[in-house]
Amino acid sequence: MQNNKNSSKLKMQASRIMKSKGMGSFTATLLAILLGLLFGFIVMLIASPANSFNGFLTMLTGGFGRLGDVFYFATPILMTGLSVGFAFKMGLFNIGASGQYTFGMFFALYVGMMWKLPTGIHWIACILAGMIGGMLWGFIPGLLKATMNVNEVITSIMFNYIGMYLVDMFVTNNASMYVPNLTRTGYLPTTAQLPSLGVPNSNVNVSVILAIVIAIILYIVLNKTTFGYELKATGFNKHASKYAGMNDTRNTILTMIIAGGLAGLGGAFAILAPTGITGSSMTYEPINVIAANGFNGIAVALLGSSNPVGIIFSALFVSHIQRGGTQVSSFFGYKPEIIDVVIAVIIYFSAFAMIMSSAVGRLLKKRSRKEAVKELEQTLSSEDDSLKEKTEV
Amino acid sequence: MDVIIYLIQNMLPVAIPLLLVALGGMFSERSGIVNIALEGIMLFGAFFGCLSVYFMKGLTIDPQLILLIGMVVAAVAGILYSMLLSFAAVNMKADQTISGTALNMFIPAVTLLFCKMKFNSDGITNSTKFYIQKVPVLSDIPVLGPLFFQKTYITVYIGILFLLLAIFVFYKTKFGLRLRACGEHPQAADSVGINVYRMRHSGVAISGFLGGIGGFFYSVGVMDANVNGHTGVAGFGFLALAVMIFGQWKPVQIFFAALFFAFLRTLAYSVALIPFLNSLNIDQTYYKMLPYVATMLVLIFTSRKSRAPKAEGIPYDKSKR
Numbered sequence: 001m002q003n004n005k006n007s008s009k010l011k012m013q014a015s016r017i018m019k020s021k022g023m024g025s026f027t028a029t030l031l032a033i034l035l036g037l038l039f040g041f042i043v044m045l046i047a048s049p050a051n052s053f054n055g056f057l058t059m060l061t062g063g064f065g066r067l068g069d070v071f072y073f074a075t076p077i078l079m080t081g082l083s084v085g086f087a088f089k090m091g092l093f094n095i096g097a098s099g100q101y102t103f104g105m106f107f108a109l110y111v112g113m114m115w116k117l118p119t120g121i122h123w124i125a126c127i128l129a130g131m132i133g134g135m136l137w138g139f140i141p142g143l144l145k146a147t148m149n150v151n152e153v154i155t156s157i158m159f160n161y162i163g164m165y166l167v168d169m170f171v172t173n174n175a176s177m178y179v180p181n182l183t184r185t186g187y188l189p190t191t192a193q194l195p196s197l198g199v200p201n202s203n204v205n206v207s208v209i210l211a212i213v214i215a216i217i218l219y220i221v222l223n224k225t226t227f228g229y230e231l232k233a234t235g236f237n238k239h240a241s242k243y244a245g246m247n248d249t250r251n252t253i254l255t256m257i258i259a260g261g262l263a264g265l266g267g268a269f270a271i272l273a274p275t276g277i278t279g280s281s282m283t284y285e286p287i288n289v290i291a292a293n294g295f296n297g298i299a300v301a302l303l304g305s306s307n308p309v310g311i312i313f314s315a316l317f318v319s320h321i322q323r324g325g326t327q328v329s330s331f332f333g334y335k336p337e338i339i340d341v342v343i344a345v346i347i348y349f350s351a352f353a354m355i356m357s358s359a360v361g362r363l364l365k366k367r368s369r370k371e372a373v374k375e376l377e378q379t380l381s382s383e384d385d386s387l388k389e390k391t392e393v
Numbered sequence: 394m395d396v397i398i399y400l401i402q403n404m405l406p407v408a409i410p411l412l413l414v415a416l417g418g419m420f421s422e423r424s425g426i427v428n429i430a431l432e433g434i435m436l437f438g439a440f441f442g443c444l445s446v447y448f449m450k451g452l453t454i455d456p457q458l459i460l461l462i463g464m465v466v467a468a469v470a471g472i473l474y475s476m477l478l479s480f481a482a483v484n485m486k487a488d489q490t491i492s493g494t495a496l497n498m499f500i501p502a503v504t505l506l507f508c509k510m511k512f513n514s515d516g517i518t519n520s521t522k523f524y525i526q527k528v529p530v531l532s533d534i535p536v537l538g539p540l541f542f543q544k545t546y547i548t549v550y551i552g553i554l555f556l557l558l559a560i561f562v563f564y565k566t567k568f569g570l571r572l573r574a575c576g577e578h579p580q581a582a583d584s585v586g587i588n589v590y591r592m593r594h595s596g597v598a599i600s601g602f603l604g605g606i607g608g609f610f611y612s613v614g615v616m617d618a619n620v621n622g623h624t625g626v627a628g629f630g631f632l633a634l635a636v637m638i639f640g641q642w643k644p645v646q647i648f649f650a651a652l653f654f655a656f657l658r659t660l661a662y663s664v665a666l667i668p669f670l671n672s673l674n675i676d677q678t679y680y681k682m683l684p685y686v687a688t689m690l691v692l693i694f695t696s697r698k699s700r701a702p703k704a705e706g707i708p709y710d711k712s713k714r
Contacts (some may be wrong), residue, residue, distance in 0.1 A: 003683060003684075039421060043506075093490050093493065112694070120435055132486075138549065144692075144693060148693050148696055148697055149696050149697060150692045150693055151638070151692070151696065151697040152690060153490065154631060154634055154635055154638070155687070155689060155692065157628065157631045157690050158631070158685045158686075159688050159689075161628055161682070161685045162682050162685050162686060162689075164676070165678050165681055165682045165685075166682070168678070168680075169678035171675055173676070224505075226712070289623060289624070295498060296492055298498075299498070314524070318678065335505070335509045335510060336504050337502045337503075337505040338502075338506055339505040340498070340501075340502030340506075341499065341502045341503055341506060343498070343502075344496075344498040344499035344502055345495075345499065347491065347494065347498065348477070348481065348492060348495035348496065348499065350491075351485075351487040351488050351491040351492040351495060352481055352485035352486070352487035355485050355486065356485075373410035382652075389613050
């Protein structure tokens with residue numbers, strides 16, 4: 001009997017953990033990821049059945065062989081993810097992370113190439129410039145939202161296009177940055193490059209540490225400061241928080257500035273990184289295409305349920321399967337876009353994964369209730385038996 | 394005069410996709426669902442429309458008939474794709490912006506994946522010519538003939554037809570009235586026996602129908618019947634959302650808003666042909682940004698007093714009556 005009681009207590013605790021909100025969103029995310037991967041597997045199965053199983057395994061595990069690169073490619077999307085997630089906390093959808101990212105990239109590139117600064121200070125100045133560029137591009141949609149009630153989704157999408165065209169124009173018109181025969185800018189001087197962490201065979205640099213520190217700071221700001229509290233309160237109920245005396249206008253503008261700065265930092269981290277992969281960094285190619293890392297940031301933020309710490313892990317996950325995706329394409333002939341498809345499917349499901357997981361939870365609960373009833377019946381019947389025995393004695 | 398004729402001839406094929414997609418957005422939002430997936434729906438329609446054109450290239454049938462078949466394919470594809478949104482938004486009560494964004498991200502990746510596997514390129518390239526030099530008889534009318542019946546696409550006339558149809562359905566039918574009620578006060582609509590869920594499903598389905606056709610018409614009228622996974626529909630779905638807001642969720646105003654945006658875009662791409670603008674010597678890029686900047690300005694001036702459907706974006710919950 002004693003044993004039974006203990007085990008039921010344990011079960012109670014376990015169910016309490018399972019019922020908690022964080023756990024719920026975690027299982028929901030896992031469910032969405034599972035469905036997304038399943039979809040990817042089906043696509044692979046249709047495209048080339050013979051390689052599908054090995055290809056799928058490579059997609060899942062390929063990143064482990066190149067952990068340094070996983071961290072390297074995770075850094076920019078971690079920053080754009082934080083940008084989108086932070087704005088989400090206030091109920092703002094910052095779909096303009098791409099434009100802010102591109103602007104940050106340009107500001108960092110400009111300071112890196114046009115300013116002569118001593119070693120050790122130069123790259124820090126570049127990072128700060130990138131942050132300011134992003135802040136600028138986040139500030140305007142925030143201001144318009146706060147003062148003119150302009151829908152921030154549409155403004156920031158328009159700002160993606162405007163920013164992309166502007167930066168491409170600035171770059172091509174700047175004779176000392178742009179190299180016409182390469183159709184891209186020259187390479188950044190070494191003083192402007194981020195210090196490498198020195199991990200052999202990888203491009204991982206100091207920015208990943210900075211990004212993780214920033215994520216933790218954001219976590220503290222959101223959970224331990226008045227500003228963070230007001231921000232979340234506004235996200236839950238705009239009218240109630242206004243009624244409680246919170247300055248809605250100021251908070252909206254401030255949130256968008258911070259979100260823009262985070263995305264801008266992402267752009268700076270991406271372009272200032274020293275890398276062995278030619279063309280992926282240290283130079284900008286104006287091709288009139290909106291930066292994909294901004295949109296990947298949306299995926300990362302949603303997967304991390306807008307929690308800064310969760311976003312660290314979701315950025316690593318997305319980067320991990322992207323690395324797997326490049327390996328799948330080079331070894332098995334699948335196209336790397338399959339990863340983008342998988343990520344889109346994951347987001348689609350994560351939009352209503354909470355409801356799905358609660359449905360699954362209800363199903364499990366029903367079953368466990370049935371089991372409990374059965375147990376109760378058993379114990380009752382055994383007690384009956386013992387009673388019978390007693391009476392017989 | 395030649396310049397004006399040229400601008401209007403080129404403006405109409407650009408205006409029609411914007412008009413159709415914005416009308417689609419209107420049907421969806423007036424039923425209570427924010428449809429940010431219009432961009433994705435457009436590309437989905439364009440992709441399947443162009444694919445069907447590609448498969449019909451060997452046939453010796455009139456190109457205009459091919460276009461009509463492509464349109465039907467695009468419409469069906471658009472409806473099917475939009476059902477993913479209405480399933481998430483209506484049945485699963487999901488966040489409409491997030492599911493819409495997922496749909497927007499999904500189709501460019503699929504287009505690239507498919508085209509790289511099948512054609513080893515970034516998109517589908519067609520050589521079928523849908524261009525109409527002159528509409529018989531009508532093109533000889535002075536002034537109107539050159540403006541509306543020369544060097545154009547059949548899409549322009551179909552688009553106007555759909556506009557009239559949309560106005561009729563929206564204002565003159567029981568369905569239109571019920572749809573609008575669901576976007577303003579779904580609880581009230583439900584209390585008089587209207588099935589809110591079904592209305593919202595149909596609103597999104599109509600937006601899929603118009604969005605798919607709009608996407609195909611974009612690729613016909615703007616991209617010469619090609620589709621590309623990288624550029625997609627160049628933000629036209631989002632521009633259409635702005636057109637819809639500028640048009641205050643009303644069909645006739647949306648029509649004029651679409652013309653306004655299309656005019657700006659055409660102007661931007663024909664600067665070299667207009668002596669006055671060309672002599673100003675402004676960087677081409679500024680003109681390319683013009684439609685987007687104009688969208689911003691228009692939104693700034695209209696958003697203050699704009700009246701979006703009251704219940705849009707809020708999942709309908711029967712138990713919260």
